[in-house]
Amino acid sequence: MRPISVIRSLSIAAAFAASCIALVQPALAWEAVEQVRTYPVSGQSGPELYRSIGENGPVISGNRRTIAHTTFKLTWRRDYRERADGSCVIARNIPKLIITYTLPKPLGPVPAGVASSWKRFYDGLAKHERVHGQYIIEMVRAIEDVSVGLSAPNDPGCRKVRAELQRHLKRLSDEQRARGRDFDRVEMGDGGAVQQLVLGLLTGR
Template sequence: MTRHFLSSALTAFFALAPAAALAEWQAVEEVRPYSISGKTGAELYESIGARGPKAGVTGRVIAHTTFKLTWTRKYEPQGNACVIVTNRPKLIITYTLPKPASELPAAVDSSWQAFISGVAAHERVHGVTIKEMVKEIEATSIGLTVADDPDCKKIRVELTRRLGEISMRQRQRGRDFDKIEMGDGGNIQQLILKLVNGP
């Protein structure tokens, strides 16, 4: 049951625009809570199942991580070639997590805090892989040169190809991580069992 109950939904939006020079950047990370109800661990988990973020056609998840990525990028003709001279990302990562709508009894709150801390830590790992993906894109893009491309058209095709490969690797990392975390005896399964079987 838990195999399909937690996932990371990752959506990338790429935009190209001219800019000045390459600069250091920091990802913006935000938490978007959704409201759940209940006074016991089992009731809270049931509410998550009813109100959690949608996944697929009919499924819902406990939490998910999404991101929006845009680029400030400058292509520069150099002789008969084209070079990417500026490539600066703007990355916003959003963690969607459940939050009880009302105060919980002390024992339940303690159990809940352990659960949500573990779930949030899981989602943060997805955030790390997203940031690492963006750094890899940045590194492979800046200085990229394509010969015989004075109109800077071929370089865009080549860049898109490289970005696709990097994105696929990042998504596979996320799937592999989820498979371990949500498998039998995995961390997420244990967190759920402790919450549901607790006070």
């Protein structure tokens, strides 16, 4: 009789494991959509183009203009599941992430010498903004990691687990913003990469 009992125990354990796997499903592969939006600038020299950037660049923080900007739109398809024991678990949390890089673009052709310095300037700006984009992607992956399988006991209506998720969202969002500010502080500070890009455009180097 003992072998039969062992087989039955194994069958029950296997069934339980299968139900747990079905309850919390692995994250599905996803990719961020990255797009570039341009704003027009005009001029036939580096200083003229940079002056136009100051007049037409994207507005941030009220009425302050900047050279380039990264924004994103993030939505989620979440699967909250109430368990028989009264708890609630996030079984799946699938993001849809669209990142938009806003960069300057001359309205028309510029002289050959200016065009080469402009290309270096533009490529450097795009590289800088894509770092911000990478920080956003890493934030979203961190949200996905912390949320799938997140659960709360005695949670009819899944209110507790939603509140717990919001705490994680705030923490991870604050971390992403801090990383972006620290990166800009270095890149835009004395001798930083963005400062060098601006000097190169102004002097034609």
